[in-house]
Amino acid sequence: MIKFEVLKKHSHSSARLGVLTTPHGKIDTPCFMPVGTQATVKALTPDDLESFGVQIILGNTYHLYLRPGHELIRSLGGLHKFMNWPRPMLTDSGGYQVFSLNELTKVTEEGVTFQSHLDGSSHFISPERSIEIQQALGADIIMAFDEPTPYPADISSTEKSLKLTTLWARRCKESLHSDTQALFGIVQGGMYPDLRKKSAEQIIEIGFPGYAIGGLSVGEEKNLMHDTTAYTAPLLPEYKPRYLMGVGTPEDLLQCSSSGVDMFDCVMPTRNARNGSLFVKGGKINIRNAQYKSDPGPIEPDCPCYTCANFSRAYLRHLAMAGEILAMRLLTLHNSTFYQKWMASIRKAIEEDIPFNLDWSNQTEPG
Amino acid sequence: MIKFEVLKKHSHSSARLGVLTTPHGKIDTPCFMPVGTQATVKALTPDDLESFGVQIILGNTYHLYLRPGHELIRSLGGLHKFMNWPRPMLTDSGGYQVFSLNELTKVTEEGVTFQSHLDGSSHFISPERSIEIQQALGADIIMAFDEPTPYPADISSTEKSLKLTTLWARRCKESLHSDTQALFGIVQGGMYPDLRKKSAEQIIEIGFPGYAIGGLSVGEEKNLMHDTTAYTAPLLPEYKPRYLMGVGTPEDLLQCSSSGVDMFDCVMPTRNARNGSLFVKGGKINIRNAQYKSDPGPIEPDCPCYTCANFSRAYLRHLAMAGEILAMRLLTLHNSTFYQKWMASIRKAIEEDIPFNLDWSNQTEPG
Numbered sequence: 001m002i003k004f005e006v007l008k009k010h011s012h013s014s015a016r017l018g019v020l021t022t023p024h025g026k027i028d029t030p031c032f033m034p035v036g037t038q039a040t041v042k043a044l045t046p047d048d049l050e051s052f053g054v055q056i057i058l059g060n061t062y063h064l065y066l067r068p069g070h071e072l073i074r075s076l077g078g079l080h081k082f083m084n085w086p087r088p089m090l091t092d093s094g095g096y097q098v099f100s101l102n103e104l105t106k107v108t109e110e111g112v113t114f115q116s117h118l119d120g121s122s123h124f125i126s127p128e129r130s131i132e133i134q135q136a137l138g139a140d141i142i143m144a145f146d147e148p149t150p151y152p153a154d155i156s157s158t159e160k161s162l163k164l165t166t167l168w169a170r171r172c173k174e175s176l177h178s179d180t181q182a183l184f185g186i187v188q189g190g191m192y193p194d195l196r197k198k199s200a201e202q203i204i205e206i207g208f209p210g211y212a213i214g215g216l217s218v219g220e221e222k223n224l225m226h227d228t229t230a231y232t233a234p235l236l237p238e239y240k241p242r243y244l245m246g247v248g249t250p251e252d253l254l255q256c257s258s259s260g261v262d263m264f265d266c267v268m269p270t271r272n273a274r275n276g277s278l279f280v281k282g283g284k285i286n287i288r289n290a291q292y293k294s295d296p297g298p299i300e301p302d303c304p305c306y307t308c309a310n311f312s313r314a315y316l317r318h319l320a321m322a323g324e325i326l327a328m329r330l331l332t333l334h335n336s337t338f339y340q341k342w343m344a345s346i347r348k349a350i351e352e353d354i355p356f357n358l359d360w361s362n363q364t365e366p367g
Numbered sequence: 368m369i370k371f372e373v374l375k376k377h378s379h380s381s382a383r384l385g386v387l388t389t390p391h392g393k394i395d396t397p398c399f400m401p402v403g404t405q406a407t408v409k410a411l412t413p414d415d416l417e418s419f420g421v422q423i424i425l426g427n428t429y430h431l432y433l434r435p436g437h438e439l440i441r442s443l444g445g446l447h448k449f450m451n452w453p454r455p456m457l458t459d460s461g462g463y464q465v466f467s468l469n470e471l472t473k474v475t476e477e478g479v480t481f482q483s484h485l486d487g488s489s490h491f492i493s494p495e496r497s498i499e500i501q502q503a504l505g506a507d508i509i510m511a512f513d514e515p516t517p518y519p520a521d522i523s524s525t526e527k528s529l530k531l532t533t534l535w536a537r538r539c540k541e542s543l544h545s546d547t548q549a550l551f552g553i554v555q556g557g558m559y560p561d562l563r564k565k566s567a568e569q570i571i572e573i574g575f576p577g578y579a580i581g582g583l584s585v586g587e588e589k590n591l592m593h594d595t596t597a598y599t600a601p602l603l604p605e606y607k608p609r610y611l612m613g614v615g616t617p618e619d620l621l622q623c624s625s626s627g628v629d630m631f632d633c634v635m636p637t638r639n640a641r642n643g644s645l646f647v648k649g650g651k652i653n654i655r656n657a658q659y660k661s662d663p664g665p666i667e668p669d670c671p672c673y674t675c676a677n678f679s680r681a682y683l684r685h686l687a688m689a690g691e692i693l694a695m696r697l698l699t700l701h702n703s704t705f706y707q708k709w710m711a712s713i714r715k716a717i718e719e720d721i722p723f724n725l726d727w728s729n730q731t732e733p734g
Contacts, residue, residue: 322405324407
C-alpha cells in the first residue's frame with residue numbers, strides 16, 4: 001500500500017512538500033510523472049529516466065490492454081518487470097483513452113463498449129474490468145474507472161457523468177482486493193464549482209488512499225483550469241495525495257502546486273521534444289528554427305542533461321531536420337530533465353518557504 | 368597521419384592481427400566500422416558506441432555535404448566535434464552515393480554532376496572537390512573519389528571505369544595537403560581478375576598509406592565477392608591497411624578477414640536492427656515473429672549488451688510491433704555489440720592461431 005506524509009506547508013500558498021511511499025519506493029512531492037503509454041516513456045530507457053531523477057512513471061491501461069495485452073504482461077511478471085522499471089508506477093483506468101481515441105463508444109451503467117483504435121475490434125470495459133486489467137499490470141497506484149466530462153458540457157450532462165463516475169468509483173473499490181495496490185478516486189464535475197463539490201463529497205465518502213482531479217486540460221481556458229483546480233484541491237482530504245490528471249505546462253505545474261496539488265502527469269515534455277519544441281527557462285524554443293543552424297551552444301548552458309553536456313544546438317537542429325532517431329532521444333532527454341528540475345525547484349521553494357513567482361515568462365526559478 | 372603495424376599473422380589463413388594508429392587513437396584490426404551516415408550512427412549516441420568498444424566509425428561525405436553542409440561542419444570545428452565523437456573516423460568520398468542515390472548523373476573526366484536526393488538541386492563533385500569536402504569534415508582517414516563499377520558490367524566498361532578511378536586517385540592525392548589526414552586509394556576492376564590486378568598496380572604506383580577494395584557487395588553472388596576479395600587482397604602491400612568497402616555479413620567478415628582484409632564497414636547491423644532482424648550466434652532471428660510474443664529470455668543469453676542484460680524478447684517484440692522509438696535503439700545496440708564481439712573473436716582466433724571455422728551456420732565462435 002501507500003503512505004503519504006506532508007513534510008512542510010508553504011506559508012505563501014496552499015502548496016505542500018510531501019513524501020509518498022509505495023511498495024516500489026518513495027516519491028518526493030509535488031512530482032511530475034513522465035507518461036509511458038506503451039510500456040516505454042517514448043525514446044527513453046529506464047536508465048535514462050533514473051539518470052535525471054524520475055521517481056514514478058505512468059502507464060496507460062487502454063494501450064497496454066490492447067497491445068500487448070494485460071494477460072501477457074501478467075504472465076511475464078507484471079508491468080514493472082516487463083519494462084524493467086524498478087521504481088513506483090501509476091496506471092490510469094483506461095477511461096480517458098476509451099473516450100478520446102474512439103469515435104464510437106456505447107456507454108451504459110454497466111460499462112463502455114468501444115472499438116480498438118488499432119484494428120477496429122470491439123471491446124468492453126467496466127469498472128470491474130478496468131481494475132482486473134490494472135491488477136494484471138500491477139502498478140503501485142491504480143485509478144478508478146470514470147467517465148471524463150467533455151468540454152464544453154451543460155450542467156445536466158455534467159451531473160449525469162458525475163453520478164456515473166461515483167457509481168463506478170464504488171464498484172472499483174469493491175472489486176479491488178490487494179495489499180499492494182492503492183486505488184485513487186477521481187473527482188469530476190466539469191467547470192461547475194457546485195458539481196465539483198458534490199463529486200468530491202461523494203468520492204470522499206466512498207474513501208480512497210488518494211484523490212485525483214479529472215476532466216481538466218480538455219480544451220478549457222487556462223484560467224478556468226487553474227480556478228477549478230484551486231477550488232477543488234482544498235475540498236480533498238488534507239493528508240491524502242492529490243493528483244491533477246493530464247496537466248500540464250511548467251507554468252501549470254507551478255500554479256497548481258500552489259493550489260495544493262501533489263502529483264502531475266502530461267505527455268507535453270516528451271511529445272513536444274519529438275516535434276523539436278524544447279523547454280528552456282522562461283519559455284520554449286523550436287530547435288528546427290533556422291536561427292540555430294550554426295549555433296555552437298547547448299540548448300541551455302547550465303542544464304545538467306546528457307544532451308546539453310554533449311551537443312550543440314546546431315547538431316541537434318541537424319538531427320531533427322534529418323529526421324534522425326537520435327534527435328528524438330536527445331531532445332526528450334532534455335525536456336524530461338527540465339520537468340524534473342522544475343519540480344525540484346518547486347519543492348525547494350516550499351522547503352525554504354520562498355514565495356512562488358507565478359509569472360512564468362519572466363522567471364528563471366519558481367521561487 | 369596513420370601508422371599500421373601487423374602484430375601477428377594467422378598460420379591457417381591470410382588473416383593478420385594489426386593495430387592502426389590515427390591522430391584520434393588506435394584501432395585493433397581486423398575491425399568493423401559502424402556507419403554514421405548523417406553524423407550519427409542511427410539511434411545511438413557516442414556513449415553507446417564506446418560502451419561496446421567501437422574504435423572507429425564511418426561518415427558519409429555525400430550526405431554531410433548536402434545536409435548540413437561541410438562548411439557548416441568545418442565552422443563548428445569538424446565532424447568529430449560536431450557529433451561529439453572523440454575517436455578515429457573515416458569518411459568515404461561520396462562517389463558511391465552519388466551513383467547509387469541518383470538516377471541522373473553526368474560523368475566527365477572532370478567529375479560528376481548529380482541531383483540531390485533531398486531537393487533535386489544540381490551539384491558537381493570532382494576528385495578535388497571530394498578532398499576539399501573531406502578536409503572540411505576532418506576525418507582521420509579519407510577516401511579517394513572513384514567511379515564504382517556496377518554489376519554486372521562488361522569488360523570494356525569496367526576497364527573504362529578503372530581508368531577513370533586511377534586518374535581521379537592521382538588527382539585526389541595531388542590535391543590533398545594535410546599532416547593529419549590519411550588518404551586511401553581504391554582498387555576497382557569489377558569481377559575481372561586481370562582488371563583487379565591492373566587497378567591494384569596503378570593505385571599502388573600512385574602510392575597511398577592504405578588501400579581499399581571497392582565495387583564489391585553490389586549484387587554479385589557471395590562466392591564471387593569472396594573470390595574477388597581473396598584474389599585482390601594479396602595484390603596490395605602487405606604492411607598497409609586493407610579496407611573492404613561496404614561488406615558485410617558476419618560470415619563475410621570472417622571469410623574476408625581470412626583473405627587478409629583489415630577493415631570493414633556495412634549498414635547491415637544497424638539497418639537490420641531497425642527492421643527487427645537480429646544477429647545471434649550462427650544466424651539471425653526476427654524479433655517481430657509471433658514465436659517471441661511471450662518469450663521471457665533475452666535475445667542472446669550470454670550477450671553483454673544493455674538490451675540483453677535488461678529486456679526480454681517479449682518486451683522487445685512488443686516495442687517493435689508498436690513502432691516505439693526505443694525499439695530502434697535497443698535492437699541497434701544488440702546488433703552493433705554483436706558485430707564488435709564478432710570482430711574481437713576473429714582477432715582472438717588470429718592471436719591464438721586457432722583455425723577459423725568458416726561454416727557460419729554451425730558455429731558459435733569464429734575460431
